[in-house]
Amino acid sequence: MVDFQKIKGFIFDLDGVITLTSKYHSRAWRELADELGVPWTATLAERLKGISRMDSLEMILDAGGKTNGYSDADKERLAAKKNSNYLACLEQMTDADILPGITDFLEELMAHDYKISLASASKNSPKVLEKLNLAKYFANIVDPAKLSKGKPDPEIFLRAAEQLSLKPDACIGIEDASAGIQAINAAGELSIGIGDAETLREAAIHFTATKELTLAAIKRAMQSIA
Known part of the structure; x- marks a missing residue:
């Protein structure tokens, strides 16, 4: 069983997790x-x-x-x-482009004092967050321009954990792409895959859609991991 109480931070990918860019x-x-x-x-x-x-x-x-x-x-x-x-x-984006359940989940994380970071390969992620009115949740954003390697290398997720002043095993990474899941796992963080189960078969936890993301659902899933 993986200890839910040990988790102190959540690291998000952007596309396919927060919005569909x-x-x-x-x-x-x-x-x-x-x-x-x-x-x-x-x-x-x-x-x-x-x-x-x-x-x-x-x-x-x-x-x-x-x-x-x-x-x-x-x-x-x-x-x-x-x-x-x-x-x-x-320029066409608005908060209507936020994927279902994401705003509520971010609010839940903030209410429970979890640290939050963004680990996206997109150099435009700050602009996207502003267009979605979500910038207030992401005081920590990894700058991909300062990385030497891209996903599936773990560098971006390790850097995100450092920004949060957390050890990797205290973090959960959320991704919708296989390369991202591989990066999270290689970083020693707990991976959550959003989307196709076969594509994301390496994820420790799988949800079909973002609307399923809640702390309670994650805790239940973690309790089932041997």
């Missing part, structure tokens, strides 16, 4: 892929979830057999163009 990311990446002549597929779109901007660009170029066709400067320009398209999409 993936549709905006996909739209912006697809526009770029079309420009580059790279076929857009559902498999490619899925692989890009939770991955950093430059790593995503490399995946797209690799999918089109164009990995060696661009200089580092070209790649920076392409990534910046994608980000510009994405930021334009973000």
